[in-house]
Amino acid sequence: MRGIKSAENLVANVEGDIEEVDEVLKITKIRLKYRFKIPPGTKDKAERVLENYAEKCPAYQTVKGCIECSWEAEMEEV
Secondary structure (H helix, E strand, O other): OOOOOOOOOEEEEEEEEEEOOEEEEEEEEEEEEEEEOOOOOHHHHHHHHHHHHHOOOOHHHHOOOOEEEEEEEEEEOO
């Protein structure tokens, strides 16, 4: 994430809703809560990335318009 290592620092809790739509069960909503550690002084940078990441996220681009998605992030400076 733009110079902020995420692979070893990123945890995501994911919840979803499954509903019957036209007699078919479908995933209708996905909620993500990200938790990650960032270097001191990089919170503004990380927040800017989060504001725009959906347009670069392959998973979101795949389900956009089909499944309602929302996300939030909890950052810890270490």
